[in-house]
Amino acid sequence: MKAFDVIIIGFGKGGKTLAAEFAKRGQKVAVIERSDKMYGGTCINIGCIPTKTLVHQAKIASGMVGVTFEEKSEFYRNAIAVKDFVTGILRNKNYHNLADHPNVTVYTGMGSFLSADTVAVRTATEEIVLTSKQIIINTGAETVIPSIEGVVDNPFVYTSTSIMELTALPRHLVIVGGGYIGLEFASMYASFGSQVTVLESYPELIAREDRDIAASVKETLEKKGIVFKMNAKVQSVNHTSEKAMVAFTDSQTDEAFELEADAVLLATGRRPNTKELHLEAAGVEVDARGAIIVDEYLKTTNPRIRAVGDVKGGLQFTYISLDDYRIIREDLFGKAERKTSDRDPVSYSVFIDPPLARIGLNEEEARKQNLDIIVKKLPVMAIPRAKTLGETDGLLKAVIDKNTGKILGCMLFAPDSSEVINIVALAMKAGQDYTFLRDFIFTHPSMSEALNDLFS
Incomplete structure (x- = not known):
């Protein structure tokens, strides 16, 4: 010993x-x-x-x-x-x-x-x-391996770990799970050139986010060619020598479907x-x-x-x-x-394209707590820097306490949001109210200066 x-x-x-x-x-x-x-x-x-x-x-x-x-x-x-x-x-x-x-x-x-x-x-x-x-x-x-018939020892089934060892780009990638990990890989593989289909068992995408943010994410990813199948309950993942066959049903209509795939990614949580x-x-x-x-x-x-x-x-x-x-x-x-x-609140980022970053309460959570709030929104297309980048999809959103002016939360679906969210986090941690960011002097053109307009 x-x-x-x-x-x-x-x-x-x-x-x-x-x-x-x-x-x-x-x-x-x-x-x-x-x-x-x-x-x-x-x-x-x-x-x-x-x-x-x-x-x-x-x-x-x-x-x-x-x-x-x-x-x-x-x-x-x-x-x-x-x-x-x-x-x-x-x-x-x-x-x-x-x-x-x-x-x-x-x-x-x-x-x-x-x-x-x-x-x-x-x-x-x-x-x-x-x-x-x-x-x-x-x-x-x-990684959680769901109890789906045919996934164990299936040569076409991957986790978020094993798919990064795959050296052949799949023509058609089916992702089981539309959470943050699934969306990140969907965005990535669509950009590489795969046709991507996401099978999400819930009727709504990323349920913990506000519906306007989630809708903007879904719309932007669909522009990349990503196909979303909501209410999709996967029944089995069988395979031939060359393809995987993903069978699923629509949990609302009981209609059955089958997809061929070169690779199937299980993104069902950890x-x-x-x-x-x-x-x-x-x-x-x-x-x-x-x-x-x-x-x-x-x-x-x-x-x-x-x-x-x-x-x-x-x-x-x-x-x-x-x-x-x-x-x-x-x-x-x-x-x-x-x-x-x-350490609360803690920010996080999801590295889809563009990234989705968030800190604190969203609008839905604040209203459930019966807080008196002001909600601010800014479309990415209104940001000069976004225009120079040629990336104008997305939405910025902030939730402010009406009585104190304190920032309760912020959601940024925009280029460079994984960096900009840290500025918001610093303001919140320092106890500053929203006017601190509204009146702050940022460099121009930059994505961070959009905080001036978001909090105006």
Whole structure:
């Protein structure tokens, strides 16, 4: 049995940053990662970095006019190679940032609890037992595989992870699920040159967004040639030697349909990755969704064990994992002034084309709370910078408290919205009212100056 000051299960953003923090303070750290393809975590290997690399490449592809599908396929193949190069460099850097530190030992294998302070690591060749009085769980989330006939071991069925290894551009891609992940891949593959069909089981797209924002998203994506089938209940995904056959029914009319596809992407959500941790042995409890229960300082039901990142549920973003690191750092080595309740509201972006970014309450949520509000809207076509970019689809929207002038929320479906939303977030965090952005001096022409008009 090998003793450490800290054991961290999972090499993701929160875990690796904590490992470096503990190590620089002279503590002996064990980091357990089940796959040598996941050093650095989800973001670097199968999440933000590879998808946004491909989103950028797809943006370039969308400007290719008068080319054949074969030429588009060759561009896509090269884009996958670029993605692999970028992720490979970052994975290697992340591994050596920890593995080369004298206070850190990296174990590549599956970690699971034997007791509250003991973890077994099953590597390719042996089982190693580690012990520590302080353990941090950072195992992330995994794709939910729906119970649809024919999806298991189907060579034409992919997850958001495996489809990024596909080097042949599918002529027809069917996406099961019209949530944020599904829309991001739909936009990307349509830009590369695939015909994309999205099968969404609900009658409305992205139900958590206001209907005018969702309608603008749907209309813009349809202009790219993406076909949406709402109320689509997928029955089976069978296949021949060359194609997948997707059978679905309209849940409103019971009418049956079948689609041929070169590839089928399952975009039906993600869930916390806890099934092989044997949490019961450590006294760590999960909620009804399978997420590890934590308090405001990220302590689990066993206070010596903490959980960071996607495994604890909630918003699944790299920057949340990084803030989890800050909370633990300040709790252990600072004044314990940071906690999970301090960071709301948090902005997010969906990297469709153009991106959809949001922070705080939307109009529907504010009205459900019976708040007295002012709603501001601005079409993207009214923004000078959008005209210079030749990208005039989209809508900007803000929700303001009528009595205080405080910004309650903002939704930006526009070019560069993933950057501009951070300006709104700063204003909200600083406690400024809407006039701060209304009267702020922005550069011209820029997308950020649209905030002057949105909040006017």
